[in-house]
Amino acid sequence: MKKRQTKGNTKRRAPVQGRAKKTVQSILEATAQVLVKEGYAKTSTNKIAARAGVSIGTIYEYFPDKDAVVAALLNSIVFETVKRLQGRMASLIQEPLPLAAKQWLHAAVDLLGEHAGLARVVVEQIPRLQEIAAVQMIEKQMLAFARQMAVESGERYNRSNLDAGMFLVVTMVRAAVIGIALERPSHLSAEELIDELVNVMVGYYNYRPLRR
Amino acid sequence: MKKRQTKGNTKRRAPVQGRAKKTVQSILEATAQVLVKEGYAKTSTNKIAARAGVSIGTIYEYFPDKDAVVAALLNSIVFETVKRLQGRMASLIQEPLPLAAKQWLHAAVDLLGEHAGLARVVVEQIPRLQEIAAVQMIEKQMLAFARQMAVESGERYNRSNLDAGMFLVVTMVRAAVIGIALERPSHLSAEELIDELVNVMVGYYNYRPLRR
DNA sequence: AAAATATCTGAGCTACTATTCAGGTTCTAC
DNA sequence: GTAGAACCTGAATAGTAGCTCAGATATTTT
Numbered sequence A, B: 001m002k003k004r005q006t007k008g009n010t011k012r013r014a015p016v017q018g019r020a021k022k023t024v025q026s027i028l029e030a031t032a033q034v035l036v037k038e039g040y041a042k043t044s045t046n047k048i049a050a051r052a053g054v055s056i057g058t059i060y061e062y063f064p065d066k067d068a069v070v071a072a073l074l075n076s077i078v079f080e081t082v083k084r085l086q087g088r089m090a091s092l093i094q095e096p097l098p099l100a101a102k103q104w105l106h107a108a109v110d111l112l113g114e115h116a117g118l119a120r121v122v123v124e125q126i127p128r129l130q131e132i133a134a135v136q137m138i139e140k141q142m143l144a145f146a147r148q149m150a151v152e153s154g155e156r157y158n159r160s161n162l163d164a165g166m167f168l169v170v171t172m173v174r175a176a177v178i179g180i181a182l183e184r185p186s187h188l189s190a191e192e193l194i195d196e197l198v199n200v201m202v203g204y205y206n207y208r209p210l211r212r
Numbered sequence C: 001a002a003a004a005t006a007t008c009t010g011a012g013c014t015a016c017t018a019t020t021c022a023g024g025t026t027c028t029a030c
Numbered sequence D: 001g002t003a004g005a006a007c008c009t010g011a012a013t014a015g016t017a018g019c020t021c022a023g024a025t026a027t028t029t030t
Helices: A018-037 A045-052 A055-063 A065-093 A097-114 A116-125 A134-152 A159-182 A190-206 B018-037 B045-052 B057-062 B066-092 B097-114 B117-125 B133-152 B159-182 B191-207
Strands: none
Touching: A018 A055, A018 A065, A018 A116, A045 A055, A045 A065, A065 A097, A065 A134, A065 B097, A097 A116, A097 A159, A097 A190, A097 B191, A116 A159, A134 A159, A134 A190, A159 A190, A159 B133, A159 B159, A159 B191, A190 B159, A190 B191, B018 B045, B018 B066, B018 B117, B045 B057, B057 B097, B066 B097, B066 B133, B097 B117, B097 B133, B097 B159, B097 B191, B117 B159, B133 B159, B133 B191, B159 B191
């Protein structure tokens, strides 16, 4: 079935003519649809080809394997969205931190919410998510925020618990954002959950343990 | 391949003789090994049977399908471990909360850490994890802690932000525990991460926003 | 318009997969 | 010791997976 060992031919043609670019685009769109409808495990290159209205061979003209198609889809969605939000993001740096954090969180929750069906599949079914470039990019932004909040919160941190704190903040905020966007109980609004999440963060950064 | 629709025959024999119980046990052990070695997607009933040294038919004598085998494995591990920790858990209720939380977190991190290889596969590759009884059981305990801490922390909460806070705490602590047990960078000890996690919680519960 | 290149097709190959079932073996109860 | 239940076997069924490749079609370059 697989031949993961003999990687050999990971390179494929890049589309150069207009029609080929459209073909690739339709493959990505079909991939999103099949993923949402069938889940990752039942998504096959044959189904993608059928839905895209292209022959199976065409997929392998541009992608070395199934995972490459999925990775390309995710990268295209995230990079496109990040580009759209870039302006808003840039202006955030000037604002007072809790407010900036709040807006960043809103943007992140919205991004996931817009593609909820796909995001659900991606988050809970796709293995090796961390290896995808687009995901790494977003986490890097989160880390920047976390570090800045820690720095501004003053002298409590030494080298070691700064690292620990940042690791936790990144891990926990990621989970919270995903939870708010995809698993939020209907009686809670994203708005109030984000407010409360900011409270968690501010509470933590303001907190001074009695003695260490 | 599958016939999820026509569920029909979900019932199988339960082992009654000693030899059958041993067989089932060896199937579960083999399942754990194959899962760790191959990952969920590449785990097949045939591989499990081969590793367990039983014929493929035997698996279907006791389990209706592949997922049932995996679910049985997880339930057996968690229930067994929970039973082992039951005494420790019970005595926790009396202790002051931050300390109790800390010990509970330690137990949870240890539990995952003891089965790290398997836990990694389970957490990142197994779909519909929430449906497994053993998982629900652990989350329920977590919720109990979160609620008690909120109650003891006094009058800040109204109905709505109490719910929001609990949702966040459960979501975030789950992610933190998994992260500490499975993705902890080597220069950070579980000990200090747990301490810092308790700080996050206590900081949050003590925090009083300026105005609402 | 011919040659070169890009694009696309789909039958076909191999390697699995989950699951069944007819029949054999071992145990337990009478 | 014999009937019947419990247990176990493994060839067989029917299906899907990923992926290749020889060749057809379309576009661009010369």
